[in-house]
Amino acid sequence: MTAQEQHETIEDSPVGWVASHVRRYVETDGADGGTFHGIPSLLLTTRGRRSGALRRTALMYGRDGDNYLLVASNGGASRHPAWYLNLSADPRVEIQVGAERFAAHARTASTEERARLWPVMTKVFPTYARYQKGTDREIPVIIIERTSPEDSTIH
Secondary structure, three states: OOHHHHHOOEEEOOOHHHHHHHHHHHHOOOOOOOEEOOEEEEEEEEEOOOOOOEEEEEEEOEEEOOEEEEEOOHHHOOOOOHHHHHHHHOOEEEEEEOOEEEEEEEEEOOHHHHHHHHHHHHHHOOHHHHHHHOOOOOOOEEEEEEOOOOOOOOO
């Protein structure tokens, strides 16, 4: 992060229970909040596509080698979650896993990658399969790839 970004306020999810989860996670470096109902959880910070503000949310994740995997399920809603729209507009993100924070690049899995990674994520959280059956949109799988510290994650 640049010096300016280090002083920017990060806005946590407007959803009350998610904001509470994020606060506990930040305050304890993931000791409280590093899992959600037994499922690994991380913090994702994106740049708002319209507001330009830094936005942070807590999300369940899976792994594929060194990469982190997210699912833009939005609880099975017919529209993508705001965090996904933000990283689609600017793929430079920051991730916090436990106490570790790092710069990363987010991208939507290709059709071939999704075919391989969707079962990984439905094993992490089987409800994703039900969400997919209940919506007409294809729920994206997002691949988070660590970048070097000198790569500004959020401009």
